[in-house]
Amino acid sequence: MNLTNPDNQTAIAAVNKFATALAARYNPIVGCTRSWDAADPTDFQVIIDNMMNLQVLFASYALTKNETLRDIAISHAKKTMINHLRPDGSSFHVVDYNSTTGAVIDQRTSQGFADNSTWSRGQAWGIYGFANMYKNTQIFDFLETARRMAQYFLDNMPSDGIVPWDFNAPLNPPRPADTSAAMIAANGLILLAQQELTLHPPNIVGSTTYLASAIDIIKKTTTLAWKPSWQSLLSNGTVNNPARNNLTGIVYGDYYFIRAANELVSMGLTPC
Structure with missing residues (x-):
């Protein structure tokens, strides 16, 4: 949102629209927003990059006071904290969940060197x-x-x-x-x-x-x-x-x- 003109209605509408679209990709069973779509709809792919997307939920929450947006951001971050991080503080790029059970199917890379490496x-x-x-x-x-x-x-x-x-x-x-x-x-x-x-x-x-x-x-x-x-x-x-x-x-x-x-x-x- 344009901080020099916080009342800009075009910017406000855009922030809320983006937040609504992101919230629509949230699966409460998994506890995350879906990053990439897969041919198999039960393959729920989450990339660590999407930690950056969560700010739009907080921005929209500040505008609308819709607590659900804040709750989604916190849930996504908590699940990422558990399943993307290794004990030494390094990270997986991608975690695949089962969308119907929430179970972790795979922890891997897409753009890194190997599944056990740190991109x-x-x-x-x-x-x-x-x-x-x-x-x-x-x-x-x-x-x-x-x-x-x-x-x-x-x-x-x-x-x-x-x-x-x-x-x-x-x-x-x-x-x-x-x-x-x-x-x-x-x-x-x-x-x-x-x-x-x-x-x-x-x-x-x-x-x-x-x-x-x-x-x-x-x-x-x-x-x-x-x-x-x-x-x-x-x-x-x-x-x-x-x-x-x-x-x-x-x-x-x-x-x-x-x-x-x-x-x-x-x-x-x-x-x-």
């Missing part, structure tokens, strides 16, 4: 998504989940500070980078740093660490990949490596690059 953009979606869930609900489990996912991401960064397409992909041949994953993660770390300061008492050390890590990722990614000559701001994006769609500019990589920079400006941490 970096999915991990980044999770950091941001769970930090945002905490911002909207103050449910502490969501903050803890964002922390666990952030810790895995930072612990598995290579020494050059460039985010790989998949943290567990082989090094030979060289695995491609994904600048979109880097920029999404940077935004997630900034948001997580901000949420740490809302605690009583504030977690100063945690906030400082996440913020410093975000800035470092942005700096190293910019050094590698600043390529406006590509008709994008950043090169070295990986859309889908199994489909050999890598070493490219990506619109959402550029979007989150700009968004991270604007957030740092608004925080007074860098000049415009």
Whole structure:
């Protein structure tokens, strides 16, 4: 919604329409919104990317006070927390549920290296998504989940500070980078740093660490990949490596690059 004109009726109608469409994909037996449609209607596919979609439910809830929208967002996040995360804080890309029983059929990847590997953009979606869930609900489990996912991401960064397409992909041949994953993660770390300061008492050390890590990722990614000559701001994006769609500019990589920079400006941490 246009925050400079919060009474814009076109924007309000669009937000509510999108939220209604997303809520229609919710299955109360599974406890999630369906991500991808499958030929078999009992195959209920949920991708970790959809943690980012939940914000539209909160935006519509703020406009309509429809508690169902908020409840759906919380349910989806809780199920994702249980079934997409591994004990070490890494994540599966896709979880397949049985739509009639709610049972987990499979935990796998679609765009990562292997079912047991960690696709970096999915991990980044999770950091941001769970930090945002905490911002909207103050449910502490969501903050803890964002922390666990952030810790895995930072612990598995290579020494050059460039985010790989998949943290567990082989090094030979060289695995491609994904600048979109880097920029999404940077935004997630900034948001997580901000949420740490809302605690009583504030977690100063945690906030400082996440913020410093975000800035470092942005700096190293910019050094590698600043390529406006590509008709994008950043090169070295990986859309889908199994489909050999890598070493490219990506619109959402550029979007989150700009968004991270604007957030740092608004925080007074860098000049415009």
